[in-house]
Amino acid sequence: METSRRDFIRLAGLTSLGIMGNKLMANPAEETWTDAAVQNLKSQSNMCGFAAPKLDVVRIGFIGVGNRGASAVYRIDHIQGVEINAICDIRRSYAEKSANGVKGSKKPAVYADKEEAWKELCDRQDIDLVYICTPWSLHAKIANYAMKADKHVAIEVPAATTVDDCWALVETSEKYQKHCMMLENCCYDFLS
Numbered sequence: 001m002e003t004s005r006r007d008f009i010r011l012a013g014l015t016s017l018g019i020m021g022n023k024l025m026a027n028p029a030e031e032t033w034t035d036a037a038v039q040n041l042k043s044q045s046n047m048c049g050f051a052a053p054k055l056d057v058v059r060i061g062f063i064g065v066g067n068r069g070a071s072a073v074y075r076i077d078h079i080q081g082v083e084i085n086a087i088c089d090i091r092r093s094y095a096e097k098s099a100n101g102v103k104g105s106k107k108p109a110v111y112a113d114k115e116e117a118w119k120e121l122c123d124r125q126d127i128d129l130v131y132i133c134t135p136w137s138l139h140a141k142i143a144n145y146a147m148k149a150d151k152h153v154a155i156e157v158p159a160a161t162t163v164d165d166c167w168a169l170v171e172t173s174e175k176y177q178k179h180c181m182m183l184e185n186c187c188y189d190f191l192s
Contacts, residue, residue, distance in 0.1 A: 046174055052152060061086040061108075061127040061151075063118045063142055065098040068156055069133030073098045076131070084108045088121045118142055122149040129154060140165035147178040154181045 058081060062073050065087055076082055084102050089095040092112035099108045109124075111117040122130055122145055130146040132139055132155045140160040143153045159182040160166045173180040 061121045063088045064134035122146045152179040
């Protein structure tokens with residue numbers, strides 16, 4: 001019998017629900033979430049239930065401001081509680097144009113001209129979130145570097161182009177306790 005991927009996922013989900021239901025029905029009193037159980041779950045280094053400390057101002061660095069990236073800078077610049085501190089693009093003119101358009105009280109630092117100028121942006125101490133709008137092939141590489149540099153990450157779609165890169169993002173996020181968010185804003189653009 002050949003099973004489709006959709007059938008397999010449906011069957012696996014129903015089986016899991018059945019197992020959980022049987023266990024809960026056996027002794028529902030044992031299935032309360034104690035503080036110890038929650039702490040045990042958190043100690044396993046997954047991001048379930050994790051929330052980063054609240055920031056009064058989110059300091060952002062943008063990497064890749066051609067096409068989609070420039071419009072992202074424009075949108076984010078309109079959000080209260082955001083400070084755009086750095087902008088990077090391999091093409092200096094693109095980075096400078098985006099930096100000059102930022103309405104904040106200070107002009108963002110510009111990183112350009114070098115293939116790996118983005119690393120300098122990630123290494124800054126005044127960045128909390130790195131927003132990645134580069135070509136797809138660089139998304140996972142930059143995101144992993146940024147999280148290891150103590151930054152949260154927002155990545156335009158797709159976050160990665162291989163399953164191995166997807167797992168690397170998950171593992172880095174969990175190890176360094178940094179949020180890694182894949183974005184899709186076409187549904188929420190100003191023209192929608």
